[in-house]
Amino acid sequence: MSRKLGIVDLSRRSLLRGAAAAGVAALAGQAAAQTAVDELINAKRRGNWDDQFDAQASRAATAIVTNTPILSQATLMNMQQAISQYQMIVANGGWPQVLPTVALRLGATDASVQALRQRLMIAGDLPQDAGMSNSYDSYVEGAVKRFQARHGLPEDGVLGEFTIKALNISADTRLNQLNINMARLQDQLTKPLEQRYLLVNIPAAALEVVENDQIALRNTAIVGSISRKSPLVSSKVSDIILNPYWTAPRSIVEKDIVPLMRKDPTYLTRNAIRLIDGNGNEVAPESIDWFAPKAPNLTFRQDPGKINAMSSTKINFPSPDAVYMHDTPTQGLFNKLMRFESSGCVRIQNVRDVVVWVLKNTPGWSRQEIERVIASRVNTPISVADEIGVHWVYITAWSPMGGVVQFRDDIYEQDGDAQLALQTNIGQEQVAGSVDEDFLPQ
Template identity: 75%
Template sequence: MSNKPANLAMSRRALLRGAAVAGAAVIAGQAAAQTAIDDVINAPRRGNWDDQFDAQVSRANANVVSNTPVLSPSNVMHVQQAIANYQAIVANGGWPQVNPGVKLKLGVIDPSVQTLRQRLMISGDLPRSAGLSDSFDTYVDGAVKRFQARHGLPDDGVLGEFTLKALNVPADTRLMQLNVNLQRLQDIVSKQLEARYIMVNIPAAYVEAVENDRVALRNTAIVGRISRPSPLVSSKVSDIILNPYWTAPRSIVEKDIVPLMQKDPTYLARNSIRLIDGNGNEVAPETIDWFAPKAPNLMFRQDPGKINAMSATKINFPSPDAVYMHDTPTQGLFNKLMRFESSGCVRVQNVRDLIVWVLKYTPGWSRQQIEQVIASRVNTPIPLSDEVGVHWVYLTAWSAKDNVVQFRDDIYQLDGNVQLALDTNIGVEQVAGSISVDDDLVPQQ
C-alpha cells in the first residue's frame, strides 16, 4: 500500500469547497479548449512534437458513456474486472503523483508531461503506443478529457486543480472504493428491478430513466446537501402532479418566513403564499401578529406558478422520508459542478422530458397535453397506468462498459476514506435572492 500524505485529504476537501461555482464555466471552457486546439493545429510552427499530432483524438468526445444502466446486473462483472485491474496496478506500485510547475494543457512542453503520460497510461486513459515525451499533444489532450469524463469533471483537457486532485488519489484508495461499491451494487441488483424505473445516483447527481435494461434518458440532478442528505429510496411512482402546490414545513415557517414577514409584510403576497386554517379557509396575513412568541398555526401554501418552489412538476412516490422529485425555478443551479444544494429531495433538469417518459403508457398524456395543462396553472394530479420504479442509490464507483471505470466524490462520507470526502460546508450556502427550504428554494423576489 502506498503512503498517503497527511495534507492530501485536507487540501482536497478545501479545494472542492470552491467547486460549487466552477461548473458554471463548463460550456465556455470547452469552447475555449477547442479554440486552443485549432490555434495549435493551424500554427505555422507546431514546436517540438515528438509524437504524431492527431487532431481527431482531441476533437473526439471522451467515449465513456454507455447505454447500459448503472444498475444493470451485467455491471457486476465489469466492476469485478475493474477490481482485478486495480489490484494489478496496486501490486505494481500504483501510479506516480503529478505535480507540475506549470499548468498543463494542449501545446505545453514540460518535463512533468512525461509523468502525466505515465499516470494516464497506467489507468488506461492513454494508449502506451502514444509514447513518453515532454509534449502535451492531442493524444494527451484526449486522454485527459477521457479521465475527466470518468470522474464527473468538465472535460476541457486542462489540468486544473480539480483534475490534479483526482489524478493524485492513490491507486489503493481507488481499489478500496471499487470494493465498497461492488457490495452496494450486488445488494441492489440481487433484487428484481422493474422493467421501467428511475434511478438517481446521489454522488453523481444525475438521473437515469431505464426501460428494459437500456437507458432511455439521462438528466442532471440536484441532490441533498451534506447536512441534509438525500436518503436511499426503493419505491414506485404513484402519480405525477402538474402545477403542484408547495406547503412550507413548520421549520421553514418558524426560521425563515416569519422573520421575513417581520421585515417585509408583503413577502407572502409577492411569493403567492396563502395562509389556510384548519377548515380550509384563507386567512389574511395582515390579521396575524407576526411578532408573537409562536408562529401562527396555519398552513403556508404556495400557489402553482413559475415561482413555486417545485415549479411545474412533481414526481410522487411513497417514502418514509417524504421525499420526491421535482422541477425548480432556480435552473442556474444545474450549471454547478457540485450540485448538492437541496434538503433531501431531488430536483431534475429538463424534468418535462422525464415526465413524458414516465407517462408514456398512461393514455391521454402526450407532450402537447402536458404542456397545455402546465400553461393553465391548474393543479392536476395524474395517476400512472403502469409500474415505474424509483431507486435512489449511493454509488461512487461503477463500470457500465469494458475498461471504463467511473469515480465520484464520497459526498456523504460513506466509503470509509477521508480522501474521497467533500468538505462538510459544501452546499449549505444560501443562493442570492432566495432562502433554503425543506426541498427547494422560495424566491424572495
C-alpha cells in the first residue's frame, strides 16, 4: 500500500514539474513574442502603419477633472505654480504658432503637425517622448482633446477654428491672463464662503454646486450676452419657486410682444400669456388695439407650464440687478459652444438636480415631492431652511489641480487683450421665445 502511494506521489510530482516547465516555456514564449512586437512597434523604420491607431493614446488624455472648486485655497496654490510654469515657458521663448495647410485630424499628414506637437508638449498636453513627425497620430489626437477640455472647447480631437485660435494665443498673453485672474481669485477668497454655495463662473458658462469645499454637482449654464452681461453676484438663496409665473418686462412687451400680436392675434393665447389690469382682473387680448401708438398699460403674465420661459423652476436670491437662476424650455441651447444668450439671468441645465440639493435640509421636499408638485403645474414657493450662498464670478483662467490650467474666452473683454475674446465678435443667433434676461421679479 505504501509502495503504491509512493508511486502515485512520484507521478504527481513529475506531472507538476512538467506543468511548471510547460508554464515557464509558455511565459518565455509570450515574453519573446511581446519583445518582438515591441521591437517592431519601436523600430525607427516601421513606417506609419500605426499612425491611425495606438492603444496607449489615452496616456495623452490625462484626466483633468477634479472636485476642487474654483474658489478654494488649493486652486490659489495651483495658480501660483501655474504662473511659475508659464513664466518659465515665456523665458524659454514661448511656443510656436500652428499654421496648418490642410485640415488636421487623426490620420492627416502635414508639416505643421511638428509645430503642433511642440506646442502641445510645451503646455504639458503631449508627453515629451511622443516624438516629432508630420503624422497626426492618436497621441496627438489625445493631446488635442486634452487641450480642448482645458479651454472649454468640444473634445473632438479636430483642429477647428476656435482650437487653432486658442493654440495660437502667445505664452506671454496667457501668463498675463493668469496674473489678472490670480488677483481676482485672491479678492474673492478674502470674503468668507458658506459651507454650501452655488458658483456661476460666467466666462465658463457653468455652475459649480459646492459643499464642504468639494464640488458636489457640475451643471452647464447659459449666461448673459455680450450686450446684456450677467453681473457679479454675492448673495444667498431666499426661496425656490416651482412652476413659476413669468411677468414680461415692458421692454419685451413693446419690442417683441406687440409686434407679434399685430402679425398673429393668437400669440398670447398660444403662449399662455394673460393680460392683467391694475385691479388684478384679466383682460381679453381681442379687446386691445394692438396698432395703437403705445403698448397697453397691462401686466403680461405667463402661466406656469412646459412652455413657460422659466419652465419648471426659479431660484431666487436678493440682487440689485433683479437676476436669478432658472430652468428653460429650450434645452437644446445647452449643447451650443457659445452659451452667452441671456441678458443677465442664468439658465441651468438639469436644474432639478440643483433644487434637490438646495432643499435637502428643508423638511418635506424630497425629489419625489418636488417632481409631484412640478407635474401639478401649481405655482409653489418654497422657503429654503439653511444658508446657501450664491456667487457669480468672472474667472477666465484657473488651475484646479497641479499641472492643469483651465482657460476660457474673455467674453466680456475684461482681461485687457482683444485676442482673448475669441467669440466676442462672432454674431450670435437669437432664439425666438428664449429671452429671459429682462424678466421682472415675480
